[in-house]
Amino acid sequence: MQGPNPQAPAQPGSEPQVAMQPVSQEMRNLLEDWEAKTKGITSLSCPITRYEFDIVFATETRSIGMIYFENPDKGRIDFEPADKPRLTIKAGRQDPMGQPFKVIAGTSSKWICTGKTIYILDMKNKSYDRVQIPPQMQGQNITRSPLPFIFGMKAQDAIARFALRLGEFHNPEGQGTDKNKKPNRKILHIVANPFDPNVAREYTQAEIILDATNFRPLNLRTKDPAGNKETVYSFDQSNLKEAVSWGLKSPFKEPLLIGWQLMHDQKAEPEQKAGPANREARLDQK
Numbered sequence: 001m002q003g004p005n006p007q008a009p010a011q012p013g014s015e016p017q018v019a020m021q022p023v024s025q026e027m028r029n030l031l032e033d034w035e036a037k038t039k040g041i042t043s044l045s046c047p048i049t050r051y052e053f054d055i056v057f058a059t060e061t062r063s064i065g066m067i068y069f070e071n072p073d074k075g076r077i078d079f080e081p082a083d084k085p086r087l088t089i090k091a092g093r094q095d096p097m098g099q100p101f102k103v104i105a106g107t108s109s110k111w112i113c114t115g116k117t118i119y120i121l122d123m124k125n126k127s128y129d130r131v132q133i134p135p136q137m138q139g140q141n142i143t144r145s146p147l148p149f150i151f152g153m154k155a156q157d158a159i160a161r162f163a164l165r166l167g168e169f170h171n172p173e174g175q176g177t178d179k180n181k182k183p184n185r186k187i188l189h190i191v192a193n194p195f196d197p198n199v200a201r202e203y204t205q206a207e208i209i210l211d212a213t214n215f216r217p218l219n220l221r222t223k224d225p226a227g228n229k230e231t232v233y234s235f236d237q238s239n240l241k242e243a244v245s246w247g248l249k250s251p252f253k254e255p256l257l258i259g260w261q262l263m264h265d266q267k268a269e270p271e272q273k274a275g276p277a278n279r280e281a282r283l284d285q286k
Contacts, residue, residue, distance in 0.1 A: 023159050023164055024166075026166070027164050027165070027166065027190075028155065028159070030188060030190070031155035031158050031159065031164075032155045033215070034155070034188075034210070034215045035153075035154055035155045037214070037215045038152060038215055039152070041069070041071060041152070041242055041243075042070070042071050042242075042243055043068075043069060043070045043071065043242070043243060043244045043245075043246070044067075044068070044069050044240060044241060044242045044243075044244060045066060045067065045068050045069075045240070045241050045244050046066065046067050046217075046235055046236060046237070046239065046240040046241070047064070047065070047066055047235075047236040047239050048064070048065050048066065048067050048077075048233055048234065048235055048236065049062070049063070049064050049065075049082070049086070049233070049234045049236075050062070050063040050064075050065065050079060050106065050231065050232070050233050050234075051231070051232040051233075051234070052106070052229065052230075052231050053093060053101065053229065053230045053231070053232070054228065054229055055227075055228050055229065055230075056228050058095040058099070058101045058102060059101055059102045059103075059104055060091045060092075060093065060101040060102070060103050060104070061104050061105070061106045062081075062082035062086055062087060062103060062104075062105065062106060063079040063080065063081060063082055063105075063106030063107075064079070064080060064081075064082050064083065064086065065077060065078045065079035065080060066078050067147065067150065067235075068244075068251040068252070069150075069151050069152075070246075070252060071141075071152065072139060072140060072141050072142075072152070073113065073115040073138060073139055073140055073141065073142055074113055074114060074115050074142075074252040075111075075112075075113045075142050075145055075151045075252075076110070076111065076112045076113070076251045076252060077110070077111040077145070077146060077147065078109075078110050078111075079106060079107075079108065079109050079110075080106070080108045081105035081106050081107065081108065082105055082106065087103055087104075087105055089103070090103075091103050107122075107123070107124055108123035108124060109121060109122060109123060110123065110255075111145065111146055112251075112252065112255060113133075113142055113145070113252070114252050114253070114254060115133070115138060115139070115252070116132070116133055116138055117130060117131065117132055117133060117254070118130070118131040118133065118144075118268070119131075119255055119257075121255065121257075121260075125261075126259065126260045126261065127260060127261040127262075127263050128255075128257060128260055128261070128262060128263065129262075129263050129264040129265075129266075130262060130264070130265045130266075131266055131267070131268050132265075132266070132267045132268065133267075133268045134267060134268065137268060141153060141154070141157075144199070144268065147220060147233060148192065148203070148206040148208070148220070148222065149190075149192070149206070149208050149217075149220075150217055150220065158192070160195075161194060161195060161196065161199075162192035162193060162194055162195065162206075163192070163193040163195065164190060164191070164192050165190075165191050166189060166190065166191070167189030167190065167191045167207055168189065169187060169189040169209065170187070170188060170189040170190075171184055171185075171186065171187055171189075171212075172186055172187070172188055172212045173186060173212075174186035174187075174212070185211075186211070186212035186213055187209055187210065187211065187212055187218065188209070188210040188211075188212050188215070189207065189208075189209055189210075190207070190208050190210070191205065191206075191207050192205070192206045192207075192208070193205050193206075194206075198269070200225065201225060203222040203223060203224060203225075204223055204224070204225050204227075205222065205223045206220065206221070206222045206223075207219075207220065207221045207222075208220050211237060216235075216237050216240060217235045217237070218234070218235055218237060219232065219233065219234050219235070220232070220233040220235075221233075
């Protein structure tokens with residue numbers, strides 16, 4: 001895997017810390033560089049592997065898939081069960097008795113944002129959720145997806161939406177050597193805790209590992225509110241493609257759902273951002 005081991009559990013120091021503190025100049029510069037170096041991306045596709053760790057049941061669910069993006073507001077994430085070679089690899093985590101987690105295959109699912117509507121498809125049960133995007137929110141970067149930050153975000157938006165800090169793996173200069181005495185990779189490690197309580201119900205913390213040379217994603221980890229589950233996404237950067245021409249096979253078309261069951265139908269709501277007034281109010285409550 002590229003970057004830190006995705007099977008390694010979060011370190012004690014990475015627990016959510018959402019105290020309202022000013023963003024450091026180093027973090028601000030990093031976010032602005034990230035925005036500048038990725039704003040020219042018109043479209044991309046990338047293979048991805050997902051690991052879902054359930055600490056209570058000591059299971060590790062593995063899925064493989066693809067992500068697709070078209071600037072500014074179209075995205076898609078497809079997952080299917082991991083293939084047999086991936087499932088035979090021993091789990092990297094252990095239960096309290098020292099036994100490896102049980103490795104199981106994931107299920108098939110799709111998340112599609114057409115720019116006007118988000119569809120969340122359960123392929124096995126032929127059921128789906130639909131989220132309608134109001135006109136005033138269309139044409140903007142995707143802000144609500146299962147993969148925080150991956151579909152682009154302006155520096156100021158990130159600062160307004162998340163408590164941000166640098167993580168323990170942050171090493172932009174590639175200082176030191178690994179266990180094989182090879183130079184460490186140049187990586188950026190950002191830890192983000194959402195201000196919006198609606199987002200915090202989905203994940204309380206997101207950690208993104210970026211290649212410091214091109215700001216492309218390597219790994220992403222999210223933690224659920226109960227603290228019992230972690231989801232790790234590993235991006236195959238060697239097969240990431242940019243400026244993709246979809247032609248007639250656009251992955252963002254409205255899906256054909258004849259015979260499928262609509263489970264939930266709702267409208268997207270703007271996220272609550274932490275402006276200066278909100279920051280002061282939250283500090284007073286602490």
